[in-house]
Amino acid sequence: MQLSAALAAQVDRVRRLDPDQLATIEHAASLVPGIVAELDLAGFVSPLVEDDKPRFLLRFSSPADSVLKIYGDAPRGEGPLLTEWRRSGIPTPRLIHGELGGCSWLLLEYVRMAPVTPDLRLTDQLASWGAVMHRRSPAVAATLRPLAATMLPRWQLAAHRLRSLGHRVPAHWAELAEQAYTAGDAVPLHGDLAAANLGLTSDGVVLFDASALAGPREFDAARWCARLARHGPDPERALRRMAALEPEFDLGIGVDLLAVESVLEAGSLATAADPRPDVMAQLLTLANRILP
Structure with missing residues (x-):
């Protein structure tokens, strides 16, 4: 071509x-x-x-x-x-x-890579990078997009999609999502941690395709753990493992963000080629248990 x-x-x-x-x-x-x-x-x-x-x-x-x-x-x-x-x-x-x-x-x-296995071992490795990834840097701060401005429109679209399918997503959760996305101090974030943005080389795992956002450090873990649900590991258990491995991680903020991201992930699954209704139900149950 x-x-x-x-x-x-x-x-x-x-x-x-x-x-x-x-x-x-x-x-x-x-x-x-x-x-x-x-x-x-x-x-x-x-x-x-x-x-x-x-x-x-x-x-x-x-x-x-x-x-x-x-x-x-x-x-x-x-x-x-x-x-x-x-x-x-x-x-x-x-x-x-x-x-x-x-x-x-x-x-x-161009790096030749094999797919990674999204499991708790990889989760621990990502958490071990957290302190460095989320270190404040004047050199990059001005180039980062605000987390809330980037994620809220996507979250609202996912919530609308879920409601249209008959799932419970109360309207006031949008305010809780905004509060979660703006909680704590804003630090550099990958913003889109997923298996698709990691690869395995002969030297180990490589990270790429960062959305480059600024928001609470707990967001990267919450986004990763919500996405882990489709691969088997329990999202809350994974989040607590990551919290234990990253200094300054606020578990309360992390849990709130996990609930918010569980709604977004469930909404994404609703239009996926393989929607996984069991995983959608698991994520929405988690969100309903945590969010008032």
Whole structure:
């Protein structure tokens, strides 16, 4: 596939599936040739993913096997945050990053990875990184998006979806979600801890694709543990393990966030190819037990 065809295909997917983001992806497409030239990239291989998100993930073979990631909206903090984490010993891909035309780009090394197993052993490893991941850094603070502004619209959409299916999600929970997302001190967050954003290499687990948010440190654990439910481990047990391993972790804030994220995860499952009604029921039972 030629680069121009790959760009056109991604723009077309966004046009069909998320038309509100059409201007964003078209702006990103207009920047690709200039960024490719600036970085002296050649040997386009293929898109790394094909979805409806307003960004490009493009693999090139020269001057090295690498992935170019371009967002079409306001500059984001993924590049600065992953760079900071790598310098501090968290295993992330090598990368360079920059901005052009009001957007941000990353050029990451292409890393061959196997899927991880989302279990309690991996949970403990993520928790052991928490103190470093959530360390305040003036170098990245200004690039991070507020957690509540990012997550609340998604949470409200999930709640609406669940209500339409007959599940109990009281209206006042939206206020509790906002309170949870703004609790405590704001620190750097990955913001999207999931098995899909981790990979296994010969050197161990690698972390990537950070949403780069700012909010309570407990959020990353809550998001990860809510998602663990579909893989078997009990979310509350996993959260308590993570709380015990990360200094300054407030278990009360963590439990509230776990309840809130359980609603979001249940709403996500409602539209998944494999909806897992048993897991949805488990998550909503947890939320109803914790949230008043």
